[in-house]
Amino acid sequence: MNNTIAIFKREFAGYFGTPVAAVFIFIFLLFLFGLTFFFGFYTGEPTDQADLQRFFFLHPWIFLFFIPAISMRLWSEERRVGTVELLMTLPVTTFQAVIGKFLAAWCFAGLALLLTTSVWMTVNYLGEPDNGVILAGYIGSLFMAGAYLAIGAFASALTKNQVISLVLSVLICAGFVFAGTDMVTDPLGVVLPAVAIDTIRSFSFLTHFDGITKGLIDLRDLIFFGSLMICFLLANAIVIDFKKAA
């Protein structure tokens, strides 16, 4: 536990060692707000409703590019610089290191998400939104970010090149996002039975995130994101151990 905390602290502070973190958060907010206010309304007529549906609608898509950027350096950088040898010869278990790093990235993502709450204040100023729904949206978003990060951490463990790690995690995450879109399920529906299509759809971030943004925190959705995190963090640890034996 202490080891995990020590690694967490080091890793979290590492995000702020350079101005990159501030720049990252700035661009993240710029994109999220910009798209929400200028393009978020293409989905239909203005509704005159004080809610954050269109803000949350964008999260899976914005996360697709921003979250892997948070996780790409977790292991790649250690491997490139060689510090992984230092870290893994300290008396820490692989899993303590995996968890410590993941939590640091998750907290950083949480911080970025926390800074978007100005939009929450805005809708409260303009109208009377259902704050419960918005809170549910934030919780769902945080869980989804965790799933993206776990995938990103796994991809980062595979290579010492951060760019490859970024591309790889964007690809895997894109798979999980697009699995729920009609453009994937419609053509597949021609060749695959409905059960298979439902299964594919059930792996999509969109399917699980959609309900949450409407205010329905279904435990199953949170379990989906939670188990995805556990699976990819286990895979992350296995990759690290495998490289030891290779």
Next chain:
Amino acid sequence: MIEIRNLSKRFGHLQAVDNVTFNVTKGEVLGFLGPNGAGKSTTMKMVTGFLEPSAGDVSVCGHDVLRDPIAAKKCIGYLPEGAPLYGDMTPRSFLKFIAEIRAIPKTERAGRIDDVVSKVHIEGVMGQRIETLSKGFKRRVGLAQAILHDPQVLILDEPTDGLDPNQKHDVRQLILEMAKDKCIVLSTHILEEVPAVCTRAIVIAKGKVEFDGTPAQMQGMSDQHNALSVRFNSSSGVQIADLEVIEGLREVRIGSPWGDESCFTLIPSSDANAMQSVTDMATNRGWKIEHISIDEGRLDEVFRQVTGGTAS
């Protein structure tokens, strides 16, 4: 304190370490020598638990590195090759991080850190980002990290590589100070370091142990062991032929690679007292000896012999 049994490591087709067996005990400073790619670093990585062996066992302070890695890692201080460090941290925050992971009690942390910092002389750069430090300082921060928890076993992969002669001297002093109650393994390419700090040397080539003994034994294997270097006054006009008649000499050659014809290297046949014979001869013939010395033996020559490089 370190027990290595039949240790092997294979990377695909490459047999990096091949059936290596040796022990290192407390008080020993083992110099680990070998050409690049001989398997030194790979062996050290297996001892520290960074790599898993393909076959064989390693135990450190009685803990099997494979079965109980955490207990083994607790008694090891390790400086990996090239001293990799977190460049975005300062030495202070880095050492605090290490102290936390090494579970040094909170009340002792500051004291321990001050102690090692003064040992490796990095007081002046404690607040500077590590990536901005010179190679010498980085190496010393790495060393500070390795000795922070006062480990029983210290494994240093090329600790003096890239340091200037003063820094090398400091590091050697530090190793000598710690040697008494620790077990230290260090790899190096600098052969003069071996008699200076090591109590024992192991030469490894192509993954196999080719020599294991004291630095003196290693010097003894040299062709030049006990060879006499003599320089006569040039007016003496000594020729090779004049010296070749001396009894007990196996070989006489011009001693200077640049052909200074008054310098000679005389290689005695075993245990002949060549010094006496030469000085006697010089007195009889009236030659003036300007310089005479007995060679301890050339480690680089032995190194080339045992590692399969071309011996001179």
